Amino acid sequence: MTVEDVAWPVPDRPIAGLDEIVRACIPVHVLMAPDQSICDEAARSRMLGWAASRFISGLRLVLDVRTLWPDGDAGDDDFARVFDALSIIENEFGDVLIQNLPSDEVLLGNTATSLPSGPGLELADRFRRSYLRWRLPLLKSCENDNSWSQTPEVEDKLVRAGDDLLPNHPELLKLQPGSIVVDVCGGLGRVARRLSPAVGRDGLVISIEMFRCLSDRARRFACERDITNLQFRPGLAQRIPLPDATADAAVNEWTGGIWELGMGPVMVREMARVVRPGGRIAATHRLVQLQLSALAQPWVQYDRIYAWMREAFAQPELTIVAERIWGQIVPSLVGENASLWRKQYMPRLINPFDVTYRQDENPDTRADVYLTIIAQRN
Numbered sequence: 316m317t318v319e320d321v322a323w324p325v326p327d328r329p330i331a332g333l334d335e336i337v338r339a340c341i342p343v344h345v346l347m348a349p350d351q352s353i354c355d356e357a358a359r360s361r362m363l364g365w366a367a368s369r370f371i372s373g374l375r376l377v378l379d380v381r382t383l384w385p386d387g388d389a390g391d392d393d394f395a396r397v398f399d400a401l402s403i404i405e406n407e408f409g410d411v412l413i414q415n416l417p418s419d420e421v422l423l424g425n426t427a428t429s430l431p432s433g434p435g436l437e438l439a440d441r442f443r444r445s446y447l448r449w450r451l452p453l454l455k456s457c458e459n460d461n462s463w464s465q466t467p468e469v470e471d472k473l474v475r476a477g478d479d480l481l482p483n484h485p486e487l488l489k490l491q492p493g494s495i496v497v498d499v500c501g502g503l504g505r506v507a508r509r510l511s512p513a514v515g516r517d518g519l520v521i522s523i524e525m526f527r528c529l530s531d532r533a534r535r536f537a538c539e540r541d542i543t544n545l546q547f548r549p550g551l552a553q554r555i556p557l558p559d560a561t562a563d564a565a566v567n568e569w570t571g572g573i574w575e576l577g578m579g580p581v582m583v584r585e586m587a588r589v590v591r592p593g594g595r596i597a598a599t600h601r602l603v604q605l606q607l608s609a610l611a612q613p614w615v616q617y618d619r620i621y622a623w624m625r626e627a628f629a630q631p632e633l634t635i636v637a638e639r640i641w642g643q644i645v646p647s648l649v650g651e652n653a654s655l656w657r658k659q660y661m662p663r664l665i666n667p668f669d670v671t672y673r674q675d676e677n678p679d680t681r682a683d684v685y686l687t688i689i690a691q692r693n
């Protein structure tokens with residue numbers, strides 16, 4: 316739900332019922348119209364501190380040129396300062412939507428939009444154009460990084476349901492009908508969809524993903540399939556927008572970047588925080604498309620990863636209850652296979668573009684290898 320007209324940078328009075336709504340796992344977004352003080356670090360910190368302390372899930376900002384520049388005068392440098400401030404807020408907060416400017420989906424060409432109208436248009440128009448120039452390269456760079464494996468249809472094919480560890484062994488997470496599970500770095504919802512039957516119609520899987528274009532796509536895909544016990548929220552692994560001890564379990568799967576960037580400990584701490592005592596958390600590191608010859612020495616690859624994961628799980632409130640190495644043989648996705656696959660699926664998610672993979676001289680069978688650590692919250 317969205318709470319409208321919240322004063323910037325913090326509300327001037329408590330929001331009635333907010334705590335109850337958040338505790339019921341309903342994502343709360345607040346609508347704010349920042350003034351010039353968005354460029355001021357102290358004002359931003361006040362806002363971010365308030366939003367984090369209330370477990371606000373998303374910020375909807377109205378960037379109104381009349382509120383930002385009441386005297387009607389601003390140039391490119393002023394615009395850039397506002398966009399810098401936005402980047403800082405986005406990096407720290409995770410889910411920020413600019414309510415009155417084209418959304419990422421529009422910029423990616425997935426839906427139509429209309430031009431702004433009304434008084435003050437000239438400044439508004441320059442500001443909008445400047446926003447497009449700033450936002451578009453950012454989004455385009457995300458496309459390349461994230462499109463590779465990211466279509467729900469492909470993911471469902473890639474990881475065969477029968478081989479998926481946690482959905483097939485709900486007892487490892489102590490899941491039962493009615494359980495609430497948080498899926499951290501949920502991407503297009505593959506893990507959430509798989510866990511959905513284990514928690515049943517009365518349960519809930521809350522998927523947290525940093526890219527809105529992915530969580531929106533995941534929500535659509537789940538709706539199309541009539542899966543109703545999933546929630547998709549844009550948000551960050553390092554700041555899960557849920558109060559302490561709200562969930563029965565938390566999972567994270569296939570996010571190499573989190574471990575590589577040293578964010579494993581903060582993510583696991585957040586997962587432990589949102590799970591109730593006695594609940595379980597599981598993280599799975601997934602190495603995809605390994606040549607079989609490399610499998611002869613899997614620990615050569617896993618030494619470092621295993622050390623990162625053990626370090627992240629070494630927290631006083633956690634007791635490790637299981638460690639598993641598992642995986643599956645998969646067909647090669649190099650060479651022509653990869654190009655065909657990409658051509659077939661990419662346009663569904665983003666603008667069509669074509670990349671031909673290097674032709675592999677020696678296409679062969681590959682394996683995906685997973686390492687899972689499961690811990691119980693003390």
Ligand SMILES: C[S@@+](CC[C@H](N)C(=O)[O-])C[C@H]1O[C@@H](n2cnc3c(N)ncnc32)[C@H](O)[C@@H]1O
Nearest residue numbers: 500501502505506524525550551552568569570
């Ligand atoms: C390879 S995908 C895996 C998606 C899903 N967990 C699965 O197994 O199918 C990794 C996802 O993690 C997301 N991600 C990476 N860092 C994140 C962070 N700090 N907070 C939230 N999501 C993040 C990426 O945007 C991407 O969608």
